[in-house]
Each structure stands twice: as structure tokens, then as C-alpha cells.
Amino acid sequence: MAPADEDTGIWATVRLALGTGTSSPVSLRQLVRHDVPRYEPPGTRWGDDPLDRLCTGPRMRPHPGGADDFRNRLNVCGAPAQEMAVEKLPGTGWHKNHWFCPRHCDHLSRVREQVREQNAFAPAPVPNRGGLMASYFDTDFLKLYRWATTPSWQPPAYGMRADDWPIPGQEPVPQRARLRLITPPPHTDRP
Ligand SMILES: [Zn+2]
Numbered sequence: 001m002a003p004a005d006e007d008t009g010i011w012a013t014v015r016l017a018l019g020t021g022t023s024s025p026v027s028l029r030q031l032v033r034h035d036v037p038r039y040e041p042p043g044t045r046w047g048d049d050p051l052d053r054l055c056t057g058p059r060m061r062p063h064p065g066g067a068d069d070f071r072n073r074l075n076v077c078g079a080p081a082q083e084m085a086v087e088k089l090p091g092t093g094w095h096k097n098h099w100f101c102p103r104h105c106d107h108l109s110r111v112r113e114q115v116r117e118q119n120a121f122a123p124a125p126v127p128n129r130g131g132l133m134a135s136y137f138d139t140d141f142l143k144l145y146r147w148a149t150t151p152s153w154q155p156p157a158y159g160m161r162a163d164d165w166p167i168p169g170q171e172p173v174p175q176r177a178r179l180r181l182i183t184p185p186p187h188t189d190r191p
Pocket residue numbers: 055056057077078079100101102103104
């Protein structure tokens with residue numbers, strides 16, 4: 001439905017509609033790769049996690065920055081952090097990163113321990129990027145996305161079309177964990 005005219009070729013129109021953003025020549029492979037259905041955890045893009053690489057350990061006394069300072073508002077340490085624990089949310093499988101500075105390393109090990117069981121039972125993450133072409137065109141998308149990435153690329157457990165993915169908060173997320181078949185070794189030396 002994107003408007004096209006004689007000066008704008010079909011692929012230029014597609015490129016603009018898919019939002020690769022620049023006027024520089026973009027290869028078809030890059031375009032398709034941009035649309036690969038996937039889950040991007042917080043911190044993948046700049047600015048998508050306000051506490052990216054900042055310590056979330058508890059604050060003992062107010063920061064001199066004043067009441068509006070994020071460290072006082074959120075009551076967190078806020079120091080640059082190098083290590084994190086990933087919490088996988090039970091409803092969506094989405095990640096929540098808990099960063100800690102070296103001074104709060106005891107909190108890091110505690111959080112890692114606390115989320116261990118929850119993470120083990122979390123569903124595969126609901127994708128949050130790509131899958132738009134598959135919602136509008138009909139082709140062998142497994143083959144196409146593998147061509148744009150790697151031959152071993154695996155589609156999300158929720159399918160390749162963004163239209164088919166559950167919207168967290170609006171509809172229940174079906175539990176679709178990734179299952180793997182484990183076959184026992186052919187010979188067991190049991191007495
Ligand atoms: Zn800290």
C-alpha cells in the first residue's frame with residue numbers, strides 16, 4: 001500500500017516501507033534480515049532499557065542529585081555495572097536484566113539463585129521484532145529467512161508471522177516451550 005511513482009522503483013519503496021531508515025543502498029539480504037522474526041532482549045538497542053548497565057542494588061542514602069535523580073526515584077545504586085542476572089518472565093519468557101556493580105556482587109549471586117527455578121520453567125520468549133513480511137506475502141519464509149541469516153536458523157516457537165504472536169497483556173500466552181527429544185544411548189550396561 002506504500003505509494004510508488006515512476007521515480008521510485010519497487011524495491012526502493014519496499015525499503016522505505018520496511019524502515020531501514022537510510023537512503024544508502026541496502027541489499028535485499030539486509031532487508032530480509034531486518035525482518036527476521038526474533039526476540040530482542042532489553043539492552044539490544046540503545047535506550048530500550050533505562051537501567052541498562054546500571055546497578056539496581058539498593059541505595060543506602062540519598063544521592064546528591066536531588067529528588068528527581070533516577071537513583072533517588074528508583075532507590076537504586078545506579079553505579080556502572082559489569083555483570084547481570086537474567087530473569088525470564090513467567091508469562092512471556094521476556095527477559096528482565098538485573099545489573100549489579102562490584103560493590104553489590106552479593107546481590108548478583110542472590111538474584112541468580114532466586115530466578116533459577118522460574119527461568120527453568122519460563123516459556124520460549126514471544127518474538128518482538130520482524131515477522132512483518134510473512135504477515136503480508138506468501139512464500140517459503142523458512143527458506144527465505146535462512147537465506148538471509150544462516151542455514152541453521154530456527155523459527156520462533158510462536159511461528160514466523162508477527163500477526164500470529166500473542167500480544168502480552170492482552171491475550172494469554174500459550175505455553176510453547178522449546179522441546180528437544182533426548183534419545184537414550186543404544187546400549188546400557190545394566191547388571
Ligand atoms: Zn551498586
